[in-house]
Amino acid sequence: MTSAVSRFLPGARRAVRAPVERASPADLMQLAVDVGPAPMHVGAVVVLGTGPGFSVQRALQLLGERVCAVPRLRQRLYRAPPGCGRPFWADDPAFDLRHHVTQVPCPAPGDQRALLDMAAVVLGGPLPRSRPLWSATFVTGLADGSTGLVIVMNHVLADGIGGLAILAGLVDESPGLPPSGPRAVPFPAPAPGAGALAGDAWAGRVRRLAHLPGTVRTIRQGLAELGGARLPPRLPPTSLNRPAGPRRRLDVVAADLAAVRDLGHTCGGTVNDVFLATVTGALRELLASRGEGLELVTVSVPVSARLQARSGELGNQVGAMPVALPSAGGLADRVTQIAAVTRERKRAAPGTSAALLGPLFRLAPTGLLRWFLNHQRLVHTFATNLRGPVQPLTFAGARVRAVIPIPNTTGNVPVTFGALSYAGTLWLTVLSDPAQVLDVGVLTAALRRELSRSGVIGGAGEGTSWTG
Numbered sequence: 001m002t003s004a005v006s007r008f009l010p011g012a013r014r015a016v017r018a019p020v021e022r023a024s025p026a027d028l029m030q031l032a033v034d035v036g037p038a039p040m041h042v043g044a045v046v047v048l049g050t051g052p053g054f055s056v057q058r059a060l061q062l063l064g065e066r067v068c069a070v071p072r073l074r075q076r077l078y079r080a081p082p083g084c085g086r087p088f089w090a091d092d093p094a095f096d097l098r099h100h101v102t103q104v105p106c107p108a109p110g111d112q113r114a115l116l117d118m119a120a121v122v123l124g125g126p127l128p129r130s131r132p133l134w135s136a137t138f139v140t141g142l143a144d145g146s147t148g149l150v151i152v153m154n155h156v157l158a159d160g161i162g163g164l165a166i167l168a169g170l171v172d173e174s175p176g177l178p179p180s181g182p183r184a185v186p187f188p189a190p191a192p193g194a195g196a197l198a199g200d201a202w203a204g205r206v207r208r209l210a211h212l213p214g215t216v217r218t219i220r221q222g223l224a225e226l227g228g229a230r231l232p233p234r235l236p237p238t239s240l241n242r243p244a245g246p247r248r249r250l251d252v253v254a255a256d257l258a259a260v261r262d263l264g265h266t267c268g269g270t271v272n273d274v275f276l277a278t279v280t281g282a283l284r285e286l287l288a289s290r291g292e293g294l295e296l297v298t299v300s301v302p303v304s305a306r307l308q309a310r311s312g313e314l315g316n317q318v319g320a321m322p323v324a325l326p327s328a329g330g331l332a333d334r335v336t337q338i339a340a341v342t343r344e345r346k347r348a349a350p351g352t353s354a355a356l357l358g359p360l361f362r363l364a365p366t367g368l369l370r371w372f373l374n375h376q377r378l379v380h381t382f383a384t385n386l387r388g389p390v391q392p393l394t395f396a397g398a399r400v401r402a403v404i405p406i407p408n409t410t411g412n413v414p415v416t417f418g419a420l421s422y423a424g425t426l427w428l429t430v431l432s433d434p435a436q437v438l439d440v441g442v443l444t445a446a447l448r449r450e451l452s453r454s455g456v457i458g459g460a461g462e463g464t465s466w467t468g
Helices: 002-006 025-032 056-069 112-123 160-170 194-210 212-226 257-266 271-289 331-345 354-363 366-375 440-453
Strands: 041-048 075-078 088-091 101-105 134-140 147-154 249-256 296-304 318-326 381-387 398-406 415-422 425-432
Touching: 041 112, 041 160, 056 101, 056 134, 056 147, 056 160, 112 134, 112 147, 112 249, 112 398, 147 160, 249 257, 249 398, 249 440, 257 271, 257 331, 257 425, 271 296, 271 318, 271 331, 271 381, 271 415, 271 425, 271 440, 318 331, 331 440, 398 415, 398 425, 425 440
Parallel strands: 101 134, 296 381, 381 415
Antiparallel strands: 041 147, 041 398, 075 088, 134 147, 249 425, 296 318, 415 425
């Protein structure tokens, strides 16, 4: 597989020095909070249907070739010398595809549950920082003839928008997507030296001084995104805040995207508002089954500073927007109320809060940060929603039947939610710590009930079907 990469790097012997690519403040924030027992990994489960001439070996070969179209997949994050600014991305001269791509058989009975359990195992595996921070695992032998592709990356590599750009660079070419084929690029490009890093760092400091009024405005907008300058009150204790351990479980619910969109528009909201309303209603039912009640669920919602990204523009450009959302009432009523809340909160420039949170998390000692994350009572859960490809994709000639998002969690938030729309289906993922959320079945059943009451539930359940 290494030779498959080198064939498309004809400029390797005449590489030119690349410009300095720094880790963003949001990237460094993701690194700082990666202090728990489980790594801060995100990704997706891509379900590949059978296709004429499809084989896993051919898919492995194509993946090796197409990695060349996504430079960040061959780069490491390096620490700059003292006084030379933030860490920077540079090619890993020792990059070997065999360290990143594997093939494993799916355990019996090879159904959806077995694939999701395998994905959870892959999610918890190590991604050494001495190599590019990603892995791709082909899961073969599914009962319905499908093949799973579990893509996992450290969150510092890309946010959700960047993750979609990586997907676009790996699948077959499709209308509406950038070209996915390999490009002739110099590899490895020489890493910048200390002089170049120092010069770039000082140039950045001068630019920040010149744009000081804009920096002040960004701070104000970041405070607004976080909910104001005053510290928020501590939430009342509930079983939603328990320190998460090292294990993870994935559960999936599918909904008809057009029906979700119609419900949102009818209620004056968006697909994201319906997603959030579904989450709060399901958490209400979960707590009720535990003998607890909660009128307002505080959800941390990532807010991106960009609508889309290319495979050469990855990293994180996202901030955090904690919002207190109603859990009572019917789904439609909650969508209307939540839409009003999110419209008001999104008036700030999106993604600006990372400029405030990043330095705070980076400067905190690791032990203190771990203690804070394990004892915080500022949010109950995290929920992220991404707008994925509208048209069906193919990979190695096989139709992509589903793209299941894999969110992450940290600290004392043992259950989080992710949503991704793909080819007419909204895929909702529940990520939980099975040791802390023994009753996750209650939660996923509540999600399905919330959606079915409004006629937006899709066709994928706990069986082998991936229709949608």
